[in-house]
Structures are given as C-alpha cells and as structure tokens.
Amino acid sequence: MKRYFLFYFILLLSFFINKNFSFLENLKVAKATYLNTSVKVYICGNGIIEGDEFCDDGTKNGTYGPSKNEKYCNTTCSGWAPYCGDNIKQETYGEECDDGNNINGDGCSAICTSEIPPSTTTTIYTPPGGGGGGSYIPPETKVNFIGKAYPKSTVTLLKDAQIVATTIAGADANFQISLSNITAGSYIFSIYSEDEKGNRSSLLTFPLSVTQGVTTNVTGIFIAPTIDVDKAEVKKGEVLKIFGQSAPNSEITIIINSDEEIYGKTKADKIGAYLYNLDTLELEKGDHLAKSRATSENDISPLSKAVNFKVGDKTVLKTKTGRCGKADLNCDGRVNLVDFSIAAYWYKR
Known part of the structure; x- marks a missing residue:
C-alpha cells in the first residue's frame, strides 16, 4: 500500500512541477513583450527653438512683420509669418503691393504701399514745312513738374541727387517747376x-527719360504730408498730439504702427495744417511709429516719414533741436549725397 501511495505522490508532484514551469515560461514571454518608451514634447510658442522647429518667437508667433529685418515666426514654428517683403501681397494686413524688398522708389514702397508715379506727357514741336528763307530754331528740350505741396511752402527739385531748382507753392498749394535746355538722357x-x-x-523719387527736342510734362505730383508729435514719451492714457501740413482741406489718414495698426482720420484746414489727438489708452507701453497720408480731390499722396514716440509711465515733451540733424539737411534721417547737394546749392547764396 505504501508503495502505491509513494508512486502516486511522485507522479502528482512531477505533474505539478511541469505545470508551474509552463506558467513561468509564459510569464517570461509576457514580460518580454512589455516596452518601456519615453516621449519628448516640443512646445511651439515658448520662445525656444526645439526639435525640428524652424523658428520660435514666443508670444509674437503669427505676428505680421513690417519688413524683412523685423519678421516673426508663424503659429506652427515651421516658417515665417506674413511680412512686408515676402513677395506676397498680404491684403489682410493692409498691403497694397509687395515686390519682395523694402526699398522705396521702385513702384512699391518700403512699407508695401503703392507708389503712384506721376503721369508724363510729351509735346513734340514740328517745324512748318514749305517755303524758304529764315533760319530754323530747333525746339528746346524741357521738363515741367506740376503738382501739389503745401500753401506758400518751398518746393525743391533734385536731378540725380543734385538740387536744380526751387519754387514757392501758391496759396492753393499748387506749384510748377520748369527745367529748360536739359540734355536728353535718363535721370x-x-x-x-x-x-x-x-x-x-519725405522724398518723392521717380525715374524719367528725357528726349531731345521734346517738352515733357510731369503731372499729378502730390507731396506727402509732414508729420510731428508734441511728446517724445507720453504717459499711457494721456493724449498725444500728431500734427503736420498738407494741401488745404485735404483728408488726412493717421497710421499708428503698433502690435496692430491703428487708423485715425482728421481734416486739414484752409492753410493745410492738421491736428489729430491720439488717445494712448489703447496702445501698449513701448515704442511706436506714426505716419500720415493725404487725399485731396481724388489724389492720394504717398505716406509721410515716420515719427517715433513712446508710451510709458511719464510724459516727456518733445524738444525742438533745430530743423533736423546737424548734417541731415533734408531731414530724412540719413546723411548722404542729397544733403551734400543741398549744402552746395545754398553755399554763399
């Protein structure tokens, strides 16, 4: 009896051991199929270029850029957001044109507004035929510049950066400058x-080809308004006065370049002076730019020069330190051949 009992006990024990080894092997297989993985998270908008991000300007991602030198990352950090100079006309952001650069004088301005070229007409003199006697006087080569500035203002004309003539506009702001006996060529x-x-x-610049014996009339010139502000820094919430001069009774549009462009309108008086009171409560603290343009009798001027001001915690009146910088004779913020030409023209006059 004991032998049978011992036999069955050994048989049962071997069966139990075999089953447990099978269970352990399955358990090992299950453990082998479990993968321990790690994930890297890159955040677009934290101002740090990570992983395959092209760029990351933080909170400025997706902001429209005013130029190639001041552009921002798009909202997915995969490229640039729209900017003036990307060769794409961004009408959503007020662009009138975009020729892929930020240069004035090529039809599209540095801030992507259309530069309306003055229209030109030519008058060709044909001497009467037939008959003899008398001497033939060839027609003169002449260019007339006709347009609109400010009442009683001085208008200066330059040819290839050299001053060639000045005149005084009338009380209605209209002017005309004539250049006679000019040599044919491109200027x-x-x-x-x-x-x-x-x-x-601002300087209105345009190319012109002059033909021998032809009178060329350049019409439709509308000089941009002047612009200035009464404060270099204005306390947030206070009023900033923006003023200048243009053609009499013209409509003036004020453009404030901020995080989002702000537009305002005012009207020039009978002598062309205008004033716009800007409420700075809606502006963020920091540096801002203001520009203006005029509309008169369906004519639209180019944009004015930009004037700087700051919104901060205090008010600092703008001091007049002379008409412009020491050598910046045409007040365009740069010293170049044009300023030298102005100095040479007025020397000993």
Whole structure:
C-alpha cells in the first residue's frame, strides 16, 4: 500500500512541477513583450527653438512683420509669418503691393504701399514745312513738374541727387517747376517740400527719360504730408498730439504702427495744417511709429516719414533741436549725397 501511495505522490508532484514551469515560461514571454518608451514634447510658442522647429518667437508667433529685418515666426514654428517683403501681397494686413524688398522708389514702397508715379506727357514741336528763307530754331528740350505741396511752402527739385531748382507753392498749394535746355538722357528726379514749422516731407523719387527736342510734362505730383508729435514719451492714457501740413482741406489718414495698426482720420484746414489727438489708452507701453497720408480731390499722396514716440509711465515733451540733424539737411534721417547737394546749392547764396 505504501508503495502505491509513494508512486502516486511522485507522479502528482512531477505533474505539478511541469505545470508551474509552463506558467513561468509564459510569464517570461509576457514580460518580454512589455516596452518601456519615453516621449519628448516640443512646445511651439515658448520662445525656444526645439526639435525640428524652424523658428520660435514666443508670444509674437503669427505676428505680421513690417519688413524683412523685423519678421516673426508663424503659429506652427515651421516658417515665417506674413511680412512686408515676402513677395506676397498680404491684403489682410493692409498691403497694397509687395515686390519682395523694402526699398522705396521702385513702384512699391518700403512699407508695401503703392507708389503712384506721376503721369508724363510729351509735346513734340514740328517745324512748318514749305517755303524758304529764315533760319530754323530747333525746339528746346524741357521738363515741367506740376503738382501739389503745401500753401506758400518751398518746393525743391533734385536731378540725380543734385538740387536744380526751387519754387514757392501758391496759396492753393499748387506749384510748377520748369527745367529748360536739359540734355536728353535718363535721370532720377526727386522732390520734397518744407512746411511752415520747418519740417520736411519725405522724398518723392521717380525715374524719367528725357528726349531731345521734346517738352515733357510731369503731372499729378502730390507731396506727402509732414508729420510731428508734441511728446517724445507720453504717459499711457494721456493724449498725444500728431500734427503736420498738407494741401488745404485735404483728408488726412493717421497710421499708428503698433502690435496692430491703428487708423485715425482728421481734416486739414484752409492753410493745410492738421491736428489729430491720439488717445494712448489703447496702445501698449513701448515704442511706436506714426505716419500720415493725404487725399485731396481724388489724389492720394504717398505716406509721410515716420515719427517715433513712446508710451510709458511719464510724459516727456518733445524738444525742438533745430530743423533736423546737424548734417541731415533734408531731414530724412540719413546723411548722404542729397544733403551734400543741398549744402552746395545754398553755399554763399
């Protein structure tokens, strides 16, 4: 009996051991199929370029850029957000054109607004035929510049960066400058005006081809308004006065370049002076730019120069340190051949 009992006990024990080894093997297989993985998370908008991000400007991602030198990352960090100079006309952001650069004088301005070229007409003199006697006087080569500036303002004309003529606009702001006996050829003409406070307009520049024996009339010139502010820094919530001069009774549009562009409108008086009171409560603290343009009798001027101001915690009045910088004679913020030409023209006059 004991033998049978011992036999069955050994048989049962071997069966139990075999089953447990099978269970352990299955358990090992299950453990072998379990993977321990790790995930890296890259955040677009934290201002740090991570992983395969092209760029990351933090909270400025997706912001429209005013130029190639001041552009921002898009909202997915995969490229640039729209900007002036990307060769794409971004009408959503007020662009009138975009030729892929930030250069004035090529039809599309540095801030992507259309530069409306003055229209030109030519008058060709044909001497009467037939008959003899008398001497033939060839027609002169002449260019007339006709347009609109500010009442009683001085208008200056430059040819290839050299001053060639000045005139005084009438009380209605209209002016005409004539260049006689000019040599035929291609030239770059520029024109600007100066208001009653000594502020100068931006430089309106355009190329022109002059033909021998032909009178060329350049019409439709509308010089940009002048612009200035009464404070270098204004306390947030206070009023900033923006003023300048243009054609009489013209409609003036004020453009504030901030995080989002702000537009305002005012009207020039009978002498062309305008004033716009800007409520700075809606502006963020920091540096801002203001520009203006005029509309008169369906004519639209180019944009004015930009004037800087700061919104902060205090108010600092703007001090007049002379008409412009020491050598910046045309007040365009740069010293170049044009300023030298102005100095040479007025030397000993």
